[in-house]
Amino acid sequence: MTSRTRKKPERRPSPLTREQIIEAAIGLLDTAGESGLTFRALSERLATGPGAIYWHVAGKGELLVAATDHVVVAALSEVAGAEPTGRIHDVALGLFDAIERHPWLAPQLTAQISHNPAGSVTTCIFEAIGRQVYALDVPASSWFTATSALMHYILGAAGQNAANLALVRSLGPDTDRDAYMDSVTAIWKQLSPQEFPFARAVADQGLDHDDRAQFLAGIDLIAAGLTARRTD
Template identity: 45%
Template structure:
C-alpha cells in the first residue's frame, strides 16, 4: 500500500503537481485520481484547496502567466518590454500547450486580464493615443496568443506523430517548390525560407511588424 503524505498540502503544491500532469499528458491526464496518486494523498485534502478540475486548470494557467509577467523589467523601454512579454508568452505556451486553450476558454480569468493589462499599459507608455489603445492592445494580444497557441499545437502534433520538425518542413517545402510558380508565385519563392525558418524568430518579426504599425498611430 502506498503511504500517504502526512505533511501539509498547500494549493501551491497541488498546482505544481497539476502542471506536471498537464505537461506530460495534456488536459485528459489531469484527473483527481491521477492527482491523488501523484501527491500520495486523498481526495479530501485536494478538494480542501480546489473545487474541481476547471478551478485547478485556471489556477495552473494563472501560475504560468504570472511567471511570465514577473519576468518583465518594470522600468525597461516599452518597446523592448513588449517584445519580452510577447516572447515570454510564446515560450510559456510552447512549454505548456494547455495554457493557450485555457486562456481562450475562460477569457475573464485573471491570467488573460493580466496579459491585457500589461500589454495595454506598455502600449500606453509607448505613446499610443487613447482612441486607438483598445484596438491596438486587442490586435497585439490576439496575434501573440493566436500564433503561440498554433505553434504549440503544431509542435504537439509532430511530437505525438513522432515526426522530426526539420524533416516535416523539408517535405512541405519540397511540395511548395514543386507548385506552379505562375499560379503560386509567393508560395513558390517562400519554399526555401520555410525549410530553414525559426518559429521564435518569425514570431518576433511579426511582433515587430505590429509595433511598427502601432507607431504610426501617434
C-alpha cells in the same frame, strides 16, 4: 490459514497547500494532458485523499483555471526591457515559451479568454501588454484595439508554433524538424505557378526560419505600425 495484509498508501508528513495542488496539477497536465488530470491521479501524486484536495479546490474546472493563471503569472514576471518595444518582446516571449513548454496551455487560454473575458488570466495578459502600448504613446482612442491586436497575435502565433511542434513530435522521436520543413518546402515549390505564384516565391524564406525570430519580427511590425499612428 494466514490473512493477507494490505500495505497502506503513504500519507503526507505535512498539511497540503493549494500551491502544492496547483503545481502537481501542472505536472500532470504536462505529462498526461487535460484528460489525465483527475482527482484520483492527483491524490496519488500528492499522497493524500481526494477530500484534502477538495478542501482547496471545488473541482477540475477551478483547478484548470488556477493552473493556467499560475503559469501565466510566472511567464509575465520577467519583463526587464529598457524601452516599450523591448518590454513587449519580454511579455511576448514569456508567453511564447510557456505555451511551448506546456502543450495544454494554448487551448486553456483560448477557452478562458473566450468564456471569461473578465477573469484573472485575460486581464493579467491584457494589462501586461496594454501598459507597453500606453508607454508607446499610442492615442488613447486606440489603446483597446492596439492591445487586442498584439494579444491576439502573440497568443495565436505562439499557439500555432506549439501545434507545429506537437505535429513534428507525433511523427516519431526520429523526426527531424528541418527535414520535415524541407519536405513541405519541396511541396510548395511544386504548386501551380498560375494559382500560387506568391507561395512558390517565398517557399524558401517563409518555411526555413527561426520560429522565435519570426515571432518577434511580427511583434516589431505591429509596434512599428502603432508608432507610426502616434506620429500621424
